[in-house]
Amino acid sequence: MPMNQQIHLVSRPSTEAVTSNFKLISNETPALQDGQVLVRHHFLSLDPYMRGRMNDTKSYTAPQALNQVMLGGTVGEVVASKNPKFAVGDKVVGMGGWQQYSVVDANQLGALRKVDTTHIPLSAYLGAVGMPGVTAWYGLVKIIEPKAGETMLVSAATGAVGSAFAALSKARGCRTVGIAGGPDKCKYAVDELGFDACIDYKLHKDAASLSQALKDACPDGVDGYFENVGGMVLDAVIQRMNAFGRIAVCGMIAGYDGAPLPLSYPALILTNRLKVQGFIVSEHMEVWPEALKELGTLVATGQLKARESIAQGLEAAPEAFLGLLKGKNFGKQLVKLI
Amino acid sequence: MPMNQQIHLVSRPSTEAVTSNFKLISNETPALQDGQVLVRHHFLSLDPYMRGRMNDTKSYTAPQALNQVMLGGTVGEVVASKNPKFAVGDKVVGMGGWQQYSVVDANQLGALRKVDTTHIPLSAYLGAVGMPGVTAWYGLVKIIEPKAGETMLVSAATGAVGSAFAALSKARGCRTVGIAGGPDKCKYAVDELGFDACIDYKLHKDAASLSQALKDACPDGVDGYFENVGGMVLDAVIQRMNAFGRIAVCGMIAGYDGAPLPLSYPALILTNRLKVQGFIVSEHMEVWPEALKELGTLVATGQLKARESIAQGLEAAPEAFLGLLKGKNFGKQLVKLI
Numbered sequence: 001m002p003m004n005q006q007i008h009l010v011s012r013p014s015t016e017a018v019t020s021n022f023k024l025i026s027n028e029t030p031a032l033q034d035g036q037v038l039v040r041h042h043f044l045s046l047d048p049y050m051r052g053r054m055n056d057t058k059s060y061t062a063p064q065a066l067n068q069v070m071l072g073g074t075v076g077e078v079v080a081s082k083n084p085k086f087a088v089g090d091k092v093v094g095m096g097g098w099q100q101y102s103v104v105d106a107n108q109l110g111a112l113r114k115v116d117t118t119h120i121p122l123s124a125y126l127g128a129v130g131m132p133g134v135t136a137w138y139g140l141v142k143i144i145e146p147k148a149g150e151t152m153l154v155s156a157a158t159g160a161v162g163s164a165f166a167a168l169s170k171a172r173g174c175r176t177v178g179i180a181g182g183p184d185k186c187k188y189a190v191d192e193l194g195f196d197a198c199i200d201y202k203l204h205k206d207a208a209s210l211s212q213a214l215k216d217a218c219p220d221g222v223d224g225y226f227e228n229v230g231g232m233v234l235d236a237v238i239q240r241m242n243a244f245g246r247i248a249v250c251g252m253i254a255g256y257d258g259a260p261l262p263l264s265y266p267a268l269i270l271t272n273r274l275k276v277q278g279f280i281v282s283e284h285m286e287v288w289p290e291a292l293k294e295l296g297t298l299v300a301t302g303q304l305k306a307r308e309s310i311a312q313g314l315e316a317a318p319e320a321f322l323g324l325l326k327g328k329n330f331g332k333q334l335v336k337l338i
Numbered sequence: 339m340p341m342n343q344q345i346h347l348v349s350r351p352s353t354e355a356v357t358s359n360f361k362l363i364s365n366e367t368p369a370l371q372d373g374q375v376l377v378r379h380h381f382l383s384l385d386p387y388m389r390g391r392m393n394d395t396k397s398y399t400a401p402q403a404l405n406q407v408m409l410g411g412t413v414g415e416v417v418a419s420k421n422p423k424f425a426v427g428d429k430v431v432g433m434g435g436w437q438q439y440s441v442v443d444a445n446q447l448g449a450l451r452k453v454d455t456t457h458i459p460l461s462a463y464l465g466a467v468g469m470p471g472v473t474a475w476y477g478l479v480k481i482i483e484p485k486a487g488e489t490m491l492v493s494a495a496t497g498a499v500g501s502a503f504a505a506l507s508k509a510r511g512c513r514t515v516g517i518a519g520g521p522d523k524c525k526y527a528v529d530e531l532g533f534d535a536c537i538d539y540k541l542h543k544d545a546a547s548l549s550q551a552l553k554d555a556c557p558d559g560v561d562g563y564f565e566n567v568g569g570m571v572l573d574a575v576i577q578r579m580n581a582f583g584r585i586a587v588c589g590m591i592a593g594y595d596g597a598p599l600p601l602s603y604p605a606l607i608l609t610n611r612l613k614v615q616g617f618i619v620s621e622h623m624e625v626w627p628e629a630l631k632e633l634g635t636l637v638a639t640g641q642l643k644a645r646e647s648i649a650q651g652l653e654a655a656p657e658a659f660l661g662l663l664k665g666k667n668f669g670k671q672l673v674k675l676i
Contacts, residue, residue, distance in 0.1 A: 230604065252605045262600035266568065267590045270616035278608035
């Protein structure tokens, strides 16, 4: 069996996550048991939710265990199989973690899924046609429930979720506005991702200033908001929500590293009769087939062109992950492992 | 025509509302036109929403105009009629405002409604079998959607809305917990209103302390919360919400007088996949018949025994209203006008 490199979580962050929370380990992959499959990972997905798992606090799932392989989505190729349903050469998506190889009990429901790379690149199954894409789909379709002609807004607009959100929202006839950090991301959002407008939050020192910019970009107000960041951005957006607006809360990355960030004007939930709802996409597996079908079509037909930031080699994963938390990535953050 | 006393709003509060914002005026009631009815008010309802109308800020309705009769719900008796649908002696509920008499164009849809006082006292149509009762019903039934065995929580528990909430929640087989101010109110909530437990928020100096008390009173956590107050209470409650909990936001009386009160931990909306939704009961007239039928039955059968705080005489209204904003009332706040 091949030698395997892994990254373990070896300590928990006190405030900001740092590279020394992680450690690179080498060991041999174990021999396969009946029903198991050995997968060589081509790409590892880095996602903001991983930051939450690094803490030992009450959350929607158990924390990442110390001195174990960091969890994470992976795509790769079957290189050895003791499972009749999987053959060497099959392209698969799974939760292989921060490592080069994984041994998967492929009979376990949902552990490993074969994917077709004829029209869709393998890496897209970690982004637009994967968990981030379905996340955008669920928040938009099931929580926001957009109507044609309404205004939809998303923060972290050029990320994996934001990119998919734009394509899904435009396909429903909505004015679609993004919030992103820096002129390059904003230009890309409008030129490539199909956003009608994109606001650079870095130009604004406070919520009042950002809120004014939102007023200009959303002259009819905001009907649906997909929240990825929280903090100042949420304070700015909630002041622009229309009556009966819907906010799908997917992430609050701005507060992941430090003290809890308050919401300054909760009374607007009442005065504007808003619905604010949090969700975790992995709890809604029933929608994945429908969502993946629409997302796959959007990618295969070029309507969803999701950009990727690719770090090279497993040892680059910690640095790339910390950059993701600071918005240094531009598009879906991946680590290429081959 | 009889002389009429009215209370006008003559100035807007800068922070706290004060009695000098109001002025007592005397004038003659105008002669009736065809279709109009003259109603002598027996009771005026005082409600927290009125504080919002005193401000000249963007909200869900236009502000109360200066130098006009303060708006408000009233019950009374027809004393003169030029409308064939209403006869002298009819008991009616309407929005007569802070005055002794009102002239109502009774052909206007929803302006005046005849009520039956055989089994339900007239004043109840301003409380349990009126707007506050329907408010409790809508938040519980349409937003929280309780399941038997779940834990329901309401703030301002002994008020008109809280009392109705308790009866409706108990009727659905839920553990029902209240939050109120002071030992008398808490005792009354448990002894008379059917609450399983009631927490005195005045015993707690901060959200952490109140949250601990909630943990004891709600050992299985909170599945549904009906929010009337905001501020520290909401901060305490949100830490006790179960996964997939629902918060119906009806009022945030704690912040009505001053600076906006922040929500300290909005990230819990995500980690606990909460739904937080604001509503205004007057926008959901389609549910009123169903809600009033259930509430009327609960009152007529003694399952909903709503207490009233009755101020005597129109001139007592401003003081009683300011007291309501500070929680000095005990039960539904009314002004008796006859």
